[in-house]
Structures are given as structure tokens and as C-alpha cells.
Amino acid sequence: MIKPLITTTVQIFKSRFTVVYPEEEEKLPDNYRGKIRLDMKTCISCGACARICPNQTIDMVDTYTDKGIKKMPLVNFERCLFCAMCEEVCPTNCLVLTKNLEDVEVYDRRDLIKRPEELE
Amino acid sequence: MPKIEYANLDAEIEKLHSEGFTYLTKITAVDYVDHVEVLYFLRDIEKNKEIVVRSDLAPNYLRLKSIMHLYPAADWYERELSEMFGIDFIGRKTKRLLLEKWDGKGNPLRKSFTWGSKYEVQE
Amino acid sequence: MSETKINIGPIHPSTHGVLRLVVTVDGDTIKEVEPHIGFLHRGVEKLAESRMYMQNIVYMEKLDYAAPMAHQELYVSTVEKLLGIEVKERAEYVRVVLLELQRIASHLLWLGTMCNDIGQMFSMFMWTMRDRDMILRLLQEATGQRMFYVNMRLGGVNRDLPAGFEDDTYKVLDSIEHSLGEYKDFLESNPVFMERLKNVGVLSRENAIRLGVTGPVLRGSGIDYDVRRNSSYYKYTKLGFRPAVETGGDSFARYKVRMKEMQESISLVRKALEEMPKGDALGLPIKLIGAVPKEKEAIVKRELPRGEGMMYMVADKQRPYRLAIRAPAFINLAALDHISRGQRLADLFAILGSLDLVMADVDK
Amino acid sequence: MLTNELAYSKAVAYIMSLLSWDKLNFIYNFVLANIVYGVIVIIGVMLFVVIFGWVERKVMAKAQFRHGPTKVGPYGFFQNIADALKLLSKENFIPESADKYLFVSSIVFILAILLFSMLIVPFSGGIYAVDLSVALLAIFVLLSVLPILIFVAGWSSGNKFGSISAQRSIIMMVSYEMPMLMVIAAVALAAHSFSFFSIVGAQSNMYFAVLMPIGFVVFFIAMLAELERPPFDIREADSELISGWLTDVGAPFYASVLIVDYARMLLGSLLIVLLFFGGWQGPFLPKVAWLLIKVFIVAIFIIVLRATYVRMRLDRLLRFGWLWLLPLSIINLIWVYFFMVWGVIL
Numbered sequence: 001m002i003k004p005l006i007t008t009t010v011q012i013f014k015s016r017f018t019v020v021y022p023e024e025e026e027k028l029p030d031n032y033r034g035k036i037r038l039d040m041k042t043c044i045s046c047g048a049c050a051r052i053c054p055n056q057t058i059d060m061v062d063t064y065t066d067k068g069i070k071k072m073p074l075v076n077f078e079r080c081l082f083c084a085m086c087e088e089v090c091p092t093n094c095l096v097l098t099k100n101l102e103d104v105e106v107y108d109r110r111d112l113i114k115r116p117e118e119l120e
Numbered sequence: 121m122p123k124i125e126y127a128n129l130d131a132e133i134e135k136l137h138s139e140g141f142t143y144l145t146k147i148t149a150v151d152y153v154d155h156v157e158v159l160y161f162l163r164d165i166e167k168n169k170e171i172v173v174r175s176d177l178a179p180n181y182l183r184l185k186s187i188m189h190l191y192p193a194a195d196w197y198e199r200e201l202s203e204m205f206g207i208d209f210i211g212r213k214t215k216r217l218l219l220e221k222w223d224g225k226g227n228p229l230r231k232s233f234t235w236g237s238k239y240e241v242q243e
Numbered sequence: 244m245s246e247t248k249i250n251i252g253p254i255h256p257s258t259h260g261v262l263r264l265v266v267t268v269d270g271d272t273i274k275e276v277e278p279h280i281g282f283l284h285r286g287v288e289k290l291a292e293s294r295m296y297m298q299n300i301v302y303m304e305k306l307d308y309a310a311p312m313a314h315q316e317l318y319v320s321t322v323e324k325l326l327g328i329e330v331k332e333r334a335e336y337v338r339v340v341l342l343e344l345q346r347i348a349s350h351l352l353w354l355g356t357m358c359n360d361i362g363q364m365f366s367m368f369m370w371t372m373r374d375r376d377m378i379l380r381l382l383q384e385a386t387g388q389r390m391f392y393v394n395m396r397l398g399g400v401n402r403d404l405p406a407g408f409e410d411d412t413y414k415v416l417d418s419i420e421h422s423l424g425e426y427k428d429f430l431e432s433n434p435v436f437m438e439r440l441k442n443v444g445v446l447s448r449e450n451a452i453r454l455g456v457t458g459p460v461l462r463g464s465g466i467d468y469d470v471r472r473n474s475s476y477y478k479y480t481k482l483g484f485r486p487a488v489e490t491g492g493d494s495f496a497r498y499k500v501r502m503k504e505m506q507e508s509i510s511l512v513r514k515a516l517e518e519m520p521k522g523d524a525l526g527l528p529i530k531l532i533g534a535v536p537k538e539k540e541a542i543v544k545r546e547l548p549r550g551e552g553m554m555y556m557v558a559d560k561q562r563p564y565r566l567a568i569r570a571p572a573f574i575n576l577a578a579l580d581h582i583s584r585g586q587r588l589a590d591l592f593a594i595l596g597s598l599d600l601v602m603a604d605v606d607k
Numbered sequence: 608m609l610t611n612e613l614a615y616s617k618a619v620a621y622i623m624s625l626l627s628w629d630k631l632n633f634i635y636n637f638v639l640a641n642i643v644y645g646v647i648v649i650i651g652v653m654l655f656v657v658i659f660g661w662v663e664r665k666v667m668a669k670a671q672f673r674h675g676p677t678k679v680g681p682y683g684f685f686q687n688i689a690d691a692l693k694l695l696s697k698e699n700f701i702p703e704s705a706d707k708y709l710f711v712s713s714i715v716f717i718l719a720i721l722l723f724s725m726l727i728v729p730f731s732g733g734i735y736a737v738d739l740s741v742a743l744l745a746i747f748v749l750l751s752v753l754p755i756l757i758f759v760a761g762w763s764s765g766n767k768f769g770s771i772s773a774q775r776s777i778i779m780m781v782s783y784e785m786p787m788l789m790v791i792a793a794v795a796l797a798a799h800s801f802s803f804f805s806i807v808g809a810q811s812n813m814y815f816a817v818l819m820p821i822g823f824v825v826f827f828i829a830m831l832a833e834l835e836r837p838p839f840d841i842r843e844a845d846s847e848l849i850s851g852w853l854t855d856v857g858a859p860f861y862a863s864v865l866i867v868d869y870a871r872m873l874l875g876s877l878l879i880v881l882l883f884f885g886g887w888q889g890p891f892l893p894k895v896a897w898l899l900i901k902v903f904i905v906a907i908f909i910i911v912l913r914a915t916y917v918r919m920r921l922d923r924l925l926r927f928g929w930l931w932l933l934p935l936s937i938i939n940l941i942w943v944y945f946f947m948v949w950g951v952i953l
Contacts, residue, residue, distance in 0.1 A: 003432040007425055008366065008670055008915040017373045017672040031387040031402065048531055054298040083301045083393040088401070088529050097387075144455050148567035150557055159555065161542075161569075165452055165466055168473050172542070193455025196577040204288075219281030219606070228289050229565075249767060271921070362837065362918025369671030429915075435838050436917045588771075589920050 032099045033082045036075050038119035039094035045071040049086035049095055055079045058086060063116045072116035077104050124175045130185045132173060133160060137190045140164045141171055144191040147198065149205045151230045155179060156205065160187075182207040204229040246274060249588070253282050260602025262576075264591070271587050276580045283606040291566040296322045297397070297529045299563070304391045306570065307604045309352050310548045311391050312345035312382070317545040319395040320476075321554045324541040326397065326534050334399035334524035335477045339515045340412070341385065341392075341400075342477075343508040344378050347419065349548035350505045351375040354426065357498070357596030361439045367426070374422055377415045384408060396526025397534075403524050409516055416509050423505060440495040444582045444594035447492055454578040457571045458550025459504065460598055463497035465490035470546040482514045494597035501599070535560055547571055549599055572604035641726070641737070648725050656869040660687040662903075663869075663910050670914045691865070697858030704765030705855060713760040714860045717753060721870050724749040728877055729803050731887040731894035743791055743801040746878065750833060753871075754780040757842065761852030772851030775921055776842045779832060782928030783839075787829035789936035790822045793943040794882050807886035816883035818946065822939035823883045825932050832924065834875045835868075836909055838916035839924060876905040 019026050028034075040063075050058040050073060057079040060071040073086075073095070084097050106112055124132050145161035160173040177184070186209040187194050198209045199218040206227040226233055251264040261282035267274040287306060291299045303318035304311035316338060323330065330338070355371035379389045385404055386394035394401050430436050446456070451464035461468060469486035471479040487503030489496035527534075536558035544553045550571025557564040575598045583594050661676070661684055668675025676683030701707055727742050727749075729735035739745055754776045761773030795801050797818060798809035806815075816823040832839040842851045853864060880886060880901040889897030919927070 001432070001434065004429050004915045005911060007429045008911050011366075011370065011672070012666070012670045012911075014672065016669070016674060017376070018674055020674060020677060029384045029387070029405075031405075032383070033387045052298065052529065052531060054294055054301045081301050081391065081393075082388065083391070084387070085298070085301075085393070085529050089531060143452050145551075146553060146555075146567065146569040148555055150565045150567075159567075161553070161555075165468050168468075191455065192453050192581075193574055193577065196573065217281075219284050228286060233289075247767065249771075358917065362840070363916070366667070366671050366914040369673060373672050433915070433917065435919050435923075438923055439917055439920065587920060587922070589918075 028099050028101075030099070033084050033097040035077075035098055035100045035104050036080075036086070036114075036119055037096050037098045037100075038073065038116055039096075040065060040072065040116060040120070042092045042094040043070075043072055043116075044092055046091060047071070047073075048089045048091060049073050052085050052089040054083065054085065055081055057081075061115065073119075074116060075114050075119060077112040077114060078109060124173055126175050126177060129173070129175045130187070133162075133187055133190065136162055136171060136173070140167065141169070142191075144187075144193045144197075145170075147194060147201060149177075149201055149207065149229075151205065153179070153231055156182060156207070158184065158201075158207070177207070184209050186211040188212065203227070206230065245269075251591075260600075262600070262602050262605075266588065266591065268588055271589075273583050273586055273588060273591060276583050276591065278576055278579060280576070280602070280605050283602045285606070287607050288566050288568060291563050293562065295561050296326075296533055296563065299566075300393055300395065301391070304393065305603060306568065306607065307547065307549065307572075307601050308390065309601050310345050310349040312341055313349075313545065313547040314552065315392065315395050316342060317543065317547065317552050317554055319397065320545070321541050321543040321556050323397055324543055325536040325538055325556060325558050327537045328398045328527070328534075330477075331399045331522065331524055331526075333403075333520050333522045334526065336515050336519040337400050337404060337524045338395070339477050339479070339482065340404070340512050340519075341382065341394075343512045343515070344382060344412075346508045346548045347505050347512075348375045348378040348382075350501045350508075351378075351419075353501060353548075353596075353599040357593075357599075358430070358436075360592040360596040361436065363436075367430075370422065370426070374419050377418065381408070381412055381415055384411065396528065399524045399526030401526060401528070412512065412516060416512060420506075420509055423502070423509075427502060437495070439590070439593050440493070440498060440597070442491075442493045442495075443590045444586060444597060445493045446578065446582050450578075450581065451492070454581060455574050456550070456578045457574060458547070459497050459500040460550065460575050460578070462486060462488045463500045463597075464492040468551075470544050470551045474544055476545070479511075482511055482518070484511060494593050497597040497599075533561060549601065549604060550575060568607055570604040570607055572598075572600045572602075573607070576600050576605050645726060649722055651730075652722065652725055652870050652873060653866070655873050656866050657685075657687050659869050659872065659906060660865075662907070663913075666907060666910045667914055670911070691862050694858045694862035694865075699857035699859045701857060702765055702855045706763035706765065709759055709763035711860075713756045713763065714856070714863060717756045717760070718863050718867050720749050720752055720756070721867055721874065724874060725870070728874065728881070729886075731898055738802060738804060741801045742803050743795060743806070743882075746874075747788065747791060750874075751780070751784055757852055760856075761842075764852060764855045766855045768854045769852045772842050776852070778921060779839070779841055779924060782925045783829040783832040783932065786825050786928065786932035786936040787833065789933070789940055790819075790826040790829070791882075793819060793822050793936070793940045796940070796947060797943050803881055803886070807881060807888065810885035811888060814883060814885045819939050819943055821935050821942065825936045825939065826883065827879060829932060830875045830879060831909070831912070832928075834871050834909075836872070837913045838919045840918060841921055841924065872906065872909065873902070876902045876909065879905050 045060065047060050050056075050060050057076045058073045059076070061074040062069045063072045065072075082097065086095055087093065087097055103114075103118075104112070141162040141164045143163040143165045145163055147158070147160055149156055149158045155176045156179055157174055157176050162171045162173060163169070182205065184198075184207055186198055188198070188211070195212075196218060198212065199216075201207050202209060203218055204227055246267050246269050249266045249268055251266060253261045253263045263279040263282070265277045265279065267277075285302075285305075287302050290302055294302070300315050300318060304315045306314045320330075351371040351374050355368035355375075358367035359365060382392065383389045385408060386392040386402065388394075446454075446460065446464045448465050451461050451466055456464075465488065467486060467488045469484075470476075471484055472486055484507065487500045487507060489500050489503075491499075538558065540555065540557045542553065542555050544551060546552075551569075552571055553569035555565075555567040555569075557566075579594065579598060582598075583591050586594065664686070665675045665682070676686035679686045679689045701710060724746055726737065727739060727745050729738070729742075757776045758773045761769040761776065764770075794806060794815055797815060798806040800806070809815075835842055853861060856864065877898075880898065884901050884905075887894035887898040889900075892900075
């Protein structure tokens with residue numbers, strides 16, 4: 001009857017485990033799969049990522065680059081599952097998932113659709 | 121396990137049940153457009169033996185005898201199959217749809233059931 | 244006496260996920276429980292038919308969000324059997340480590356939510372969540388994501404275990420083993436807890452077989468059947484795996500089975516880490532045009548945390564022609580009506596907790 | 608016209624003859640003193656509700672390795688006030704299937720009765736509203752009215768969960784009221800009177816908790832059931848009945864019920880301290896300080912209980928109440944009687 005009480009009081013004096021998120025940052029491993037980073041220069045607009053994506057979240061849109069209009073992937077983060085299949089399929093691996101979480105937290109759903117320029 | 125004729129499917133299942141295959145793992149069906157194949161996965165728990173009983177059904181005559189009296193586990197599997205494939209099971213009490221949030225028209229897992237238009241990405 | 248129908252609706256504090264129970268109650272004893280499912284039906288089997296083999300991993304993980312690694316591994320080994328690809332030596336050990344870690348995490352989630360349903364004000368839930376979070380951080384280190392890993396590839400894993408993984412795991416396993424001991428005597432010397440679980444929701448041996456239940460619910464009723472030993476995949480027998488069986492058949496027996504299984508998984512992970520051979524564990528990377536399957540169909544059985552999962556796949560060049568999934572929670576929920584007849588209304592949630600249901604598994 | 612003034616002045620003269628000066632003075636003092644004291648008590652109870660709510664959330668959080676409220680005020684001190692304001696600002700809806708008047712009046716009465724019973728309980732030697740000679744009985748008359756009011760509220764809320772929880776509150780009452788009253792009889796027997804002052808006075812050389820340990824344990828358990836603290840919160844069983852009789856309660860009423868919850872907790876721990884731990888007696892600290900320290904210790908023990916124990920099933924509680932609590936309280940009564948005969952305590 002008394003043993004559970006002892007266990008609880010022992011737990012009271014242990015240190016806290018939760019992290020107060022906005023103030024303290026949580027340590028993420030380096031291979032964490034967060035927001036996609038696109039290297040516009042090396043992208044050969046082959047569309048492999050658009051075809052491999054299970055949720056069809058990547059769409060090839062024509063963007064203005066210094067070498068004229070090229071088709072670049074536009075990512076709709078509303079439907080993205082962060083499975084990093086596009087990173088694996090990309091022949092010139094110009095598309096990498098980074099540890100950056102802040103850009104993917106938005107207040108307006110339309111901001112989740114990121115054009116290639118915003119994926120820098 | 122060779123295919124069983126549609127006629128003596130029930131006799132085969134009863135024979136296996138008496139032989140000791142008392143555990144029903146799953147009932148599934150596959151729609152091969154010209155015929156629908158039904159599979160019963162039976163198992164004998166003590167002697168750890170497995171058997172798959174298969175048989176073909178003509179696409180227009182999708183009717184099977186219910187095996188709920190032998191395997192109570194079959195209740196939910198049969199209801200799921202009747203919704204997904206349109207196979208109706210004879211000798212069943214509850215007729216209520218298993219999947220609540222669905223109006224029940226059409227059988228999704230048949231090849232004839234197609235999706236709406238491809239889901240476009242909003243610009 | 245007057246019979247009233249109580250609708251324990253889809254949104255309820257202690258139905259895990261979206262499950263609606265229509266309970267006909269006579270006073271306080273339950274006459275009949277009628278589960279209504281389908282709120283979480285995403286049509287995964289139909290969806291899988293329109294995606295290439297390796298694209299379906301993402302959906303197979305969401306079949307059971309409490310143990311995504313287990314379902315993903317079940318699907319990948321089905322495709323491997325179809326394409327006739329052998330799993331590498333080291334990759335088998337890596338998979339055993341990741342699978343057993345996921346099993347401990349899933350059982351900890353079960354322990355927390357069950358104590359919560361019986362009425363403990365969240366403290367056991369928070370303790371188990373702390374331990375579960377340690378494991379999720381480990382898996383995050385190994386795969387890159389906390390919940391949905393997508394790290395299995397045909398024949399192996401997409402990234403080998405990082406350098407400091409072994410001693411992190413040993414530290415985490417020691418602390419979990421210590422706290423498991425603490426929880427065990429915290430709960431079992433707590434008479435109110437024992438009252439809520441002892442001979443509540445009894446499932447006899449024959450009924451367990453007739454109703455086709457699986458996993459800890461089956462082993463709780465005294466039937467010694469565990470896919471890891473019976474169809475011995477991934478050298479479990481070599482790692483000295485012994486299934487945990489209880490003969491009580493009531494909720495307390497199911498609780499003890501899962502506690503023993505956690506202990507068993509901890510020793511499995513330790514042994515697997517020691518005997519892990521050197522070499523590469525990397526599988527084939529994902530390609531737009533994958534290999535063409537050799538066999539026509541494949542049947543694969545695995546021991547998921549909730550029970551025995553089975554996948555039957557019929558092959559069609561680049562896409563599965565038909566994928567039939569046997570979800571353990573589906574049939575465990577079907578047995579709820581039989582188990583909870585004659586019990587008290589308050590016990591319905593102790594039984595639901597002991598069945599360890601995840602609605603994503605049921606609705607597929 | 609004339610007769611009006613005449614009648615009016617005669618009436619006034621008659622009233623003035625009734626009220627002699629000292630009677631008027633007494634009425635004036637009585638009304639003033641008690642209204643002022645009442646206001647002070649209500650403010651004190653509200654203050655305690657805020658402090659205690661914060662302490663409970665912090666201690667529960669620490670027992671579960673988390674932070675608890677940290678945003679509003681230093682260390683989240685004003686979180687409860689923020690919650691109360693949020694609840695009060697919400698629209699107060701009454702379900703149309705509910706019996707309007709019964710539903711509203713029962714909740715308001717619960718709050719009123721509880722605050723009224725605060726007047727009877729003395730806070731320390733000097734601070735008290737009225738020294739009833741039968742204060743103990745009055746308190747338990749009021750405390751046993753609460754479950755009936757909760758029954759009325761649950762029953763009239765028109766919600767199926769509400770009516771089940773209403774039935775449960777009556778069934779529960781049957782199981783724990785009897786032992787509690789038996790233990791009070793034992794306490795009164797030991798202190799020769801029902802008034803709190805003599806009870807506390809009688810405990811000067813030996814606390815009643817030491818004198819009758821069985822009685823103390825029985826009273827503590829019964830009081831837990833009265834306060835609906837886990838492991839006995841069967842009325843608001845969250846996992847089964849969503850929140851029992853509170854399921855269809857509008858936000859402002861829910862705020863008042865939260866206040867009732869913590870006020871009842873204060874009343875419960877106050878009673879335990881007064882009856883068994885010798886109220887405000889203590890070596891050198893002022894009287895009120897001793898009372899508050901003891902109340903806090905008892906309250907924190909109740910919180911730890913809430914963090915550990917699982918909810919007891921209804922029929923288990925009945926069996927526990929009748930098979931264990933009742934015989935124990937009778938044994939305790941006999942035990943105290945023998946002590947009285949040997950005259951050890953006084």
C-alpha cells in the first residue's frame with residue numbers, strides 16, 4: 001500500500017525531462033530530415049524528384065534564373081512527408097533535407113507552398 | 121496448395137477444421153477481372169502448420185457460404201470482404217456495414233472502381 | 244431492469260484514436276458492445292495498387308503510428324521475397340535492434356495509456372512517455388526522423404548505425420530496465436490497480452483460438468504462439484528468444500505478457516548489438532525504375548508489437564497488383580464484444596486498454 | 608391628508624418602541640462583524656484556491672518530470688486566475704434538454720453552501736465568525752447536502768453521462784458517510800463537546816491522530832471520498848463518463864465548480880487538521896501560521912495520493928466502505944470509550 005507512494009515521492013525529486021520549447025532548443029541529430037534545400041545552380045530540372053514523390057507534392061514550375069527560364073521543383077510542404085526519397089533519387093543531389101524547422105512552421109497555409117527560390 | 125473447386129469449398133474447410141486447423145488468420149480476395157480468387161488462411165496453432173485454401177468465383181456470381189459457425193473470427197473478415205468486393209455471404213445475421221463513414225455504393229477494391237481525377241497541386 | 248444504449252462516441256478521452264462504441268448497458272453491467280469503425284479508413288490497400296514498390300513504404304508506416312518501424316519492415320520484406328533479394332548479414336542484426344527498440348517504445352505507450360484509462364491522473368503516462376522519448380531520440384539518431392523513419396531499403400537499411408549508437412543504447416536500456424522494475428512493483432503492490440485488472444475481461448483458451456486473436460492477447464490466454472520463434476526470421480532463435488506466455492487469460496495476464504516482452508526485447512537488443520558482425524548493411528537505393536519481380540505472389544508473417552501481421556502481395560511488373568494486409572488490432576477489436584459481456588461499464592476501458600488497440604491498424 | 612401623516616407617525620413611533628438602543632446596537636454589530644468577516648473569508652478562500660491550484664499543478668508536474676504552468680506570472684503563479692478569467696468570459700449555455708431552473712440553482716447552491724460552511728470553521732483562536740456549540744454537526748450537515756445537490760445537478764443536466772454520474776454520487780454517499788459520522792462521534796466523545804474550540808483544546812497534550820490511529824485513517828479515507836479526490840473520483844470519472852455531471856456545464860459554471868473543488872479541498876484538509884492534528888496549537892509560531900502549515904502538509908499529501916493511485920471501481924468502494932471502514936470506525940468508538948473510562952486524556 002505504501003510502496004507506490006514512496007515511488008512517487010522519489011520521482012518528485014528527480015530532475016525535469018521536458019524542454020520549454022521556444023526558449024530552450026532541442027538538440028537535433030545532423031541527419032535530421034527537415035525543410036528541403038534546393039541548389040538552383042546544379043539542378044538540371046530532370047523531374048526525377050517530382051515523379052518519385054509518393055504524395056505528388058513536388059511540381060516542376062518554370063522559374064527565372066540567370067540562364068533563362070528553367071523548370072524547377074516547387075514543394076508543397078502541406079503534403080510533404082519528409083521521407084527524403086527525392087533526395088535519394090536526385091542524380092545531381094542538389095536537393096537535400098536540412099535541420100531547419102523554423103521555415104516550415106507558418107501561420108498561413110499558403111506559405112507552405114514554397115517556390116524554388118524560397119528553397120535556397 | 122492446389123485450387124479447390126467452388127462446389128466443394130465448404131466441405132474442404134469443414135474437413136480442415138475437424139483436422140485441427142481451428143485458427144483462422146485471414147480471408148482475402150483478389151480481383152483478376154475475369155475471375156475473383158478467394159483465399160482462406162487457416163492455421164493449426166498447436167502443431168504450427170499453415171494452409172491456404174483458394175478457389176475461384178465467377179465475377180457475376182459472387183456468393184459464398186459464411187463460415188461463422190466454425191470460425192467466429194470470420195465475422196469481421198466476411199463483412200469487410202462483402203463491402204470491399206461485393207461478395208455476399210449466405211447464412212449471416214448482422215447486415216450492418218463494417219466501415220461506418222462510407223455510403224456503401226460501389227466496391228473499392230474491385231479493379232473496376234477508379235479514383236476521381238488525378239489530385240492536382242494547387243498553384 | 245431498463246436497458247440503455249450508451250454511445251461512447253468517436254471523440255472520447257479513452258478510446259485510442261477514433262473508435263465509436265455503442266454499449267447496451269443494463270444498470271452497470273454491459274449487455275453488448277458494438278464497435279463502429281471506419282473513421283480512419285484511408286484505403287491503404289487500394290492506394291498501394293497505384294504506387295511503385297518502394298513508394299509504398301511511406302503509407303505502410305502510417306498503418307500503425309505507435310510502431311511504424313514494424314509495419315515498414317513487414318512491407319519491405321514482402322517486396323524482398325517477391326524480388327528474390329537476400330537481406331545482408333549485418334542488416335539483419337541492425338533490423339533486429341531497430342525492431343525491438345520500436346517494440347519497447349510501443350509497449351511503453353500501451354502501459355501509459357492503459358494506466359490513464361483506469362483512472363491514474365497521467366503520472367504513469369508521463370513516466371512511460373519519458374522512457375519512450377529516450378528510445379525515440381535513439382531512433383532519431385539512427386534514422387533521421389522521430390516517428391516515420393522510411394529507412395528500410397531492399398536488402399538492408401538506408402544508413403548504417405551511427406558511431407556512438409552502441410553506448411547510447413546501452414545507457415538508455417539500463418535506465419529503462421531500472422524504471423521497468425520500478426513500474427512493476429509500483430503497479431503490482433498497488434491494490435487498487437490489481438483490483439481493476441484481476442479477472443477482468445477473461446478470455447479462455449478455446450475462445451482465444453476461435454475468435455482468432457493474436458499477439459499478447461493470444462499469449463495472455465495461455466497459447467504459446469509467437470511468429471518470431473515459430474517462423475524464426477532474422478535469427479531470433481539464435482539470439483535466444485523465448486516468448487512470454489501467461490495462462491490467466493484476464494487483463495492482468497495480458498499486462499504481465501507485455502511487461503515480460505519488454506524485458507525480453509531489452510535482452511534481445513543487447514545480444515544483437517554484441518554479436519553484430521562488421522560489413523555493410525546498406526540496401527539498394529530507391530530508383531525510378533525498380534527491379535522486376537521474379538515470383539508471382541508472396542506471403543510474409545511478422546510479429547508486430549500488437550500481434551501477428553501478415554501481408555499477401557500479388558506482383559505486377561512495377562506496382563503491386565493486390566496487397567492484402569492482416570492487421571492484428573482489427574481482429575483483437577472484433578473479440579472485444581465477446582470479452583466484455585457481463586463486465587461492468589467501468590471495466591470496459593480496462594479491457595480496451597489491455598487489448599492495446601490502435602485505430603489506424605483497425606481501419607487500414 | 609391629515610390622517611396619512613398621523614398614521615405614518617404612529618407607525619414610526621411604534622417601531623421605535625420595539626427597537627431599544629442596545630438591541631439595535633447588537634443587530635448592527637452582528638451584521639457588520641459577520642458580513643465583514645464573511646467577505647474576508649470569501650477573499651481568503653479565493654486566495655487559497657489560487658495558491659492551492661498553482662501548488663497542485665506544480666507538484667503534479669514535478670512528479671511527472673514536466674514544468675507545469677510557466678508562462679503567466681512568475682513561475683506561472685497567475686495561471687489559475689488567467690484560466691478563471693478565460694472561463695468566466697465564455698458564453699454560458701444551458702443544454703435545452705436540461706431542466707433549466709434545477710440545473711442552474713443546484714450549482715449556485717453548491718457554491719453558496721460551501722462558502723457558508725467556511726464561516727463555521729474557525730481559522731485560529733482569535734479569528735472565527737461564530738462559536739457554535741454544535742459546530743462539528745453543522746459542518747457535516749452541510750457537507751452531506753453536497754452530494755444530493757450534485758445528484759440534482761447531474762440528473763437535471765439531461766445528459767446520459769450526467770444521470771449515470773448522479774446515480775453514482777448517491778451510491779457513493781451511502782458507503783462513506785456512515786464511517787465518517789462514527790469517527791466524529793468518537794472525536795466528540797474524546798473532547799466532550801462538538802465545538803471546535805474544545806476539540807482543539809482537548810488535543811493540547813495528545814493529538815487525536817495519536818490517540819485514535821484507526822479513527823484517523825478511516826476519517827482520512829472517508830474524507831477523500833467526500834472530496835472526490837482520486838482514488839475515489841468516481842463521480843467525475845474522466846475516462847468513463849467524460850466528466851460525469853459536469854459534461855454539459857457551461858464555462859462560467861465550470862469555473863465556479865473548480866472553485867468549489869478546491870474550496871472543498873481546503874475545507875477537508877482544515878477539518879482533518881482541526882480534528883486530528885490539534886488545529887492551531889504550536890510552540891512559538893503564531894496560531895494562524897501553525898494552522899496553515901499543517902493544512903499545506905495535508906494538502907500536499909493528498910496531491911501525492913492523486914498522482915499515484917488508480918480510480919477505485921464503484922462496487923469496490925461499496926464493499927470497501929461496508930466491510931472495512933464501518934467495522935473499523937466502530938472499533939475506534941469502543942477504543943475511545945475505554946480511554947474515556949480510564950480517564951487517561953483529561
